[in-house]
Amino acid sequence: MIILQRTATGVRPRDLMAAAAAVPLAALAASIVHAPPARASSAQASSAQVSPGQASSGQEATAQAAIGRSAATRPAGPAGLAAPAAPNPRDFDLRRGSDRGAPIRALDARLERSSVGALLDSSGQRRFGRGCGRPAAVPARSLVYCFDREDSTTGKWVPQGVTSVSDAVEGERWSGGGRPMLVSWHDSGRVRLTFVNPDRRTYRHVLLVYPTMKGGRPTYTDIGIHAGGIAWYGNTLYVADTRHGVREFDMRRIFDLGKSKAGSTGHAGWVGLHGKKYYGHGHRYVLPQTGSHHFTGGPTGGKCRGSGPLRMSWIAVDRTTWPHVLIAGEYCRPKAPQGRVATWPLGALSGSGVVHANWAAALPGDKIQGGVRTHHRWWFTQGRGEKRGRLLMTSRDWSDWGRVTRRTISHGPEDLSCYRGQHRIWTIAEHAHKRALWGFPADACS
Helix, strand or coil, X not given: CCCEECCCCCCCCCCCCCCCCCCCCCCCCCCCCCCCCCCCCHHHHHHHCCCCCCCCHHHHHHHHHHHHHCCCCCCCCHHHCXXXXXXXXXXXXXXXXXXXXXXHHHHHCCCEEECHHHHHHCCCCEECCCCCHHHHCCCCCCEEECCCHHHHHCCCCEEEEEEEHHHHCCCCCCCCCCCCEEEEEECCCCEEEEEEECCCCEEEEEEEEEEEEECCEEEEEECCCCCCCEEEECCEEEEEECCCEEEEEECCCEEECCCCCCECCCCCCCEEEECCEEEECCCCEEEEEEEEEEECCCCCCCCCCCCCCCCCCEEEEECXXXXXXXXXXXXXXXXXXXXXXXXXXXXXXXXXXXXXXXXXXXXXXXXXXXXXXXXXXXXXXXXXXXCEEEEEEEEECCCCXXXXXXXXXXXXXXXXXXXXXXXXXXXXXXXXXXXXXXXEECCCCC
């Protein structure tokens, strides 16, 4: 990966890239009407906070009323079809999945843990590549990180989700001073997580695994999901599970197979316990799933229905509202019912009870690959196949979307994440040979 700064904005240029294919994004937020941000003072926040997993009847009623109001004035459906029906609040209820505590504790006794900081500083990192901005058609004034040649051209692994330390902690620096960004990839039955270290211009892949017990011994298996979105909040990484909800991973439970007597970085075809050794398809690090949240209405189908549990296509964090929320939305094709977007209080997701969405609405477009909200302003990426993707920008009050502004951006834009200190929103261009991790300026991302 290499960092490209397309204009002089205080960051030293690391590579020159022709701007012939660039699309300026200088006025991304222009002419967007928005409601005042719903911030709270620390005292108000303290008094308003709900215990994890709990909500008073009044707060629950308020959330359900908000969901009902969100569809009072709705965008028309695809190709002029009738407007979508109001979302049913109960469609978005989440319950905690099975406890992975037993295999996790057993693995903890056999394998060496690693912190995020130690992982970022470890030997064997991959170095940034260069020159990915032009083939990906990254817009002007963007900050660009390129993967190395192998990761930029592979069609086997496909990047999907994006999040960063800005989502994880208020101060935007992890313990030890690191400023990592994360990218999820899928590979027909496997998922990996890339820890990007912009300060050292390096990155490392970590295998995500599902812990279990087999024959009385702890082991783990591959995770076969799309991982279309990721969101890092505190010590928890949330990974979108399209048909079921979200999976959770504890950043304090990274296992270093290279430093473990019972671990091995060999045998790329092996995962979990083989004989007396633990493997991770050649990866040095594995990150086991520690929990999950599933929809109470059961798994979703293979297509969008416009009702029932949400297809969890992408996720994001909004730290500019109180309480902080997890955002999730659906990717739906033009002839399908309109996709939906919903939010849940992140504090409630740490509890054991049913978690109710505190807001939901129909999306303002189809084929939405990613979305994020800050200060009531919204950004969405829209896929267009082999054509360059689009960025949709709008705002939202309780009843309706504001005017939607559209811009042509890179090929294959995916998940979105706001990096507040940079005033940039990041996405990943997914296509092989047109692949880049890039962020565009957005003043409202703050």
